[in-house]
Amino acid sequence: MKLHRRRLRLDGRDYTVVTLRPGTPSRFSTNFYHGTWHVLSDWGGARLLGRLLWGLAYQRVPGTVVLIDRPHLDTNPFDAEPADPIALVPALLTPFTHKAARDLRQRLPLRGAPDGTVRWHTHGLDTAVAAQRSQRDRPRGSWQAPWIRPRGFTERVDRIGGLVTLTATPDLLEEHAVDVSTLGDSAFHGMDYTELNWPNGEVQVFRDYRERxxxxxxxxxxxxxxxxxxxxxxxxxxxxxxxxxxxxxxxxxxxxxxxxxxxxxxxxxxxxxxAEANLEAEAGAGADANPRGPxxxxxxxxxxxxxxxxxxxxxxxxxxxxxxxxxxx
Structure with a gap:
């Protein structure tokens, strides 16, 4: 998978901002509901987002940030409000401050030719996805590895400087990549979701996303x-x-x-x-004069x-x- 690369100076540091190419067909949106930031898309968008997360887990260049911005953003499928750009940040590799996020947001949309093209490698993702799907078919009560609660910082989902930002360690980026890549396997009424740093974040997909x-x-x-x-x-x-x-x-x-x-x-x-009686009287008197609505x-x-x-x-x-x-x- 090929992506565009730009070198930007943000908050006094050099950053490598990786973006989708204009011809990429996938579309995304965001919204904030019941205290949770949602990244919204369809089945195809989930597969692409999974590959972005998996490749980011193996990045070695400090200052790398993956940015999803226009023309790959839609108004959200609920009330058609504008979506915020989405930033994916490797926690142990890139310090992404509020000032850096604001500087990046002020430069959007990024125009002009990119500084180069990168090949985004996702070796091992298909194997990990197949392994997770096979776990669903195992006999009931069979042994599985115990879950161990991680210690220290692992991930954060928040709106920083006008960007909906997911910052996570490599292990969590891999885990989320697999979960996002399997969205749609267990869809209910054409919808599926997976949590990110719950209750702060969630990826939600709809089969009829574009129609919505x-x-x-x-x-x-x-x-x-x-x-x-x-x-x-x-x-x-x-x-x-x-x-x-x-x-x-x-x-x-x-x-x-x-x-x-x-x-x-x-x-x-x-x-x-x-006061309410007076307002109701005024509303009744003006109803005929303004039939179009409130x-x-x-x-x-x-x-x-x-x-x-x-x-x-x-x-x-x-x-x-x-x-x-x-x-x-």
């Missing part, structure tokens, strides 16, 4: 076209939105726990009731609407089923 990406983009356009132009919220990183929601919930709980807040709550409840959409409500509409879009695209005429026996 397309449907989500159509759904987002439809939902926003039904609302006023000001309905689309300002772009905000997924991690910050989740952190803000959690902080708001905790702050509200602490406020309710204070004794003096109970008296304020009674007064506020009466005022809130009057003037403001909460980001979480918007994402949920897009998710549901995307399901409808995929349903509409299904071929019509013709009923067979019944015949009397």
């Amino acid at each position: 990406v397309s449907a989500a983009a159509v759904a987002r356009r439809e939902i926003l076209s039904e609302a006023e132009p000001a309905a689309e919220p300002a772009a905000e990183p997924a991690a910050e939105r989740n952190a803000g929601a959690k902080a708001g919930t905790q702050a509200g709980a602490k406020a309710l726990a204070k004794p003096e807040s109970k008296a304020r709550a009674k007064t506020g409840a009466r005022a809130g009731t009057r 003037s403001r959409l909460d980001p979480y409500a918007l994402n949920r609407l897009i998710w549901d509409r995307g399901t409808e879009v995929r349903r509409r695209r299904l071929p019509a089923q013709t009923s067979r005429p019944r015949t009397n026996a």
Whole structure:
């Protein structure tokens, strides 16, 4: 497998940034959901990601980083929000600081001719994948090597400097490479996943990944076209939105726990009731004047609407089923 290589100076250090070639057909996306960073793709993308992880485990050049960026990134297949670039980092070989990640993100997308081409060797991966698949067929209760908890740093999945980053030791890179390469073997309803540094990371694949990406983009356009132009919220990183929601919930709980807040709550409840009645009256009066939809959409409500509409879009695209005429026996 051939990849492109670029030499970049990031945070005062020299880095070798390895990227996919423009003609590579695999596509990826990312999103942050239930406190976990997800790398999303299909069966083919999982096989390619497995080879990238396996080859990275055997790299010997300090400062090597594998980067997945446009044109190999899609908007995510749930609510069509932009994906973050993905960085794969060998933990014992490359120090990848927040400053280095920010410097790299500011240079994206990387343009111009690469500094060279590298042959990405993945010898032994196919054998390891076959061995793992054979383990599933062994008799129940047969002996297996005990799992020993590793000590010290092993891996980390996080969003660093605008990049969704997987940093892992060579042993973990190999293990993840095998797990990712077998995604789809045990798919349930066209979906499969494997954990990375759980609960911080996960690789999730869909059989109809590209169809989901397309449907989500159509759904987002439809939902926003039904609302006023000001309905689309300002772009905000997924991690910050989740952190803000959690902080708001905790702050509200602490406020309710204070004794003096109970008296304020009674007064506020009466005022809130009057305010809600006024808002409902205004909404009713303006319903006929603005039949297109709400003037403001909460980001979480918007994402949920897009998710549901995307399901409808995929349903509409299904071929019509013709009923067979019944015949009397």
